[in-house]
Amino acid sequence: GAGVSQSPRYKVAKRGQDVALRCDPISGHVSLFWYQQALGQGPEFLTYFQNEAQLDKSGLPSDRFFAERPEGSVSTLKIQRTQQEDSAVYLCASSLGSGTDEQFFGPGTRLTVL
Amino acid sequence: AQSVTQLDSQVPVFEEAPVELRCNYSSSVSVYLFWYVQYPNQGLQLLLKYLSGSTLVKGINGFEAEFNKSQTSFHLRKPSVHISDTAEYFCAVCSNDYKLSFGAGTTVTVRA
Numbered sequence: 226g227a228g229v230s231q232s233p234r235y236k237v238a239k240r241g242q243d244v245a246l247r248c249d250p251i252s253g254h255v256s257l258f259w260y261q262q263a264l265g266q267g268p269e270f271l272t273y274f275q276n277e278a279q280l281d282k283s284g285l286p287s288d289r290f291f292a293e294r295p296e297g298s299v300s301t302l303k304i305q306r307t308q309q310e311d312s313a314v315y316l317c318a319s320s321l322g323s324g325t326d327e328q329f330f331g332p333g334t335r336l337t338v339l
Numbered sequence: 340a341q342s343v344t345q346l347d348s349q350v351p352v353f354e355e356a357p358v359e360l361r362c363n364y365s366s367s368v369s370v371y372l373f374w375y376v377q378y379p380n381q382g383l384q385l386l387l388k389y390l391s392g393s394t395l396v397k398g399i400n401g402f403e404a405e406f407n408k409s410q411t412s413f414h415l416r417k418p419s420v421h422i423s424d425t426a427e428y429f430c431a432v433c434s435n436d437y438k439l440s441f442g443a444g445t446t447v448t449v450r451a
Contacts, residue, residue, distance in 0.1 A: 270440070273438065
């Protein structure tokens with residue numbers, strides 16, 4: 226496809242379950258970003274990859290959050306032992322180069338933790 | 340550290356009327372500024388960005404924004420809105436090479 230895709234689009238988890246959210250960036254895009262968007266708020270930065278290297282994970286809320294991009298393309302955001310406060314939309318974005326390049330966003334995964 | 344304040348959470352406007360969405364930022368260093376739009380059930384889409392040069396920036400769909408360094412503002416305007424402009428609008432700032440900080444968003448509702 227031409228854009229960033231994310232799967233699943235919706236995920237319901239019971240508190241304590243582990244979840245994995247997938248992001249397929251635009252082919253050839255070097256940079257990949259994950260954001261968390263709580264209801265009624267703007268997106269908050271979680272982590273940044275340049276190719277397969279995770280250069281910044283300062284926005285990850287806790288050590289239950291883990292992201293990887295092993296081959297420099299597809300990325301997975303994993304949340305262990307989910308909590309109710311993890312309920313949010315998780316957005317993935319990719320860009321050709323650095324932050325001043327346009328970041329193209331996927332539609333997001335809406336996670337609801339019961 | 341930088342932060343973004345969008346002064347209006349909701350803006351109702353009639354079709355063909357002008358609209359202005361206000362954005363102020365705080366940063367101790369030079370910044371790059373962006374406006375994104377999010378239509379219902381879609382991802383964020385870039386409307387326009389300011390990196391350097393002319394302080395008046397034109398974007399897609401007839402939108403424009405003006406960078407004012409002394410007032411640390413980057414307000415978004417459109418002279419005549421359409422029903423299809425109903426969406427949520429986010430102002431964002433980037434003060435390093437990659438990390439975007441977003442405002443809380445402004446919901447624009449265009450009425451006939």
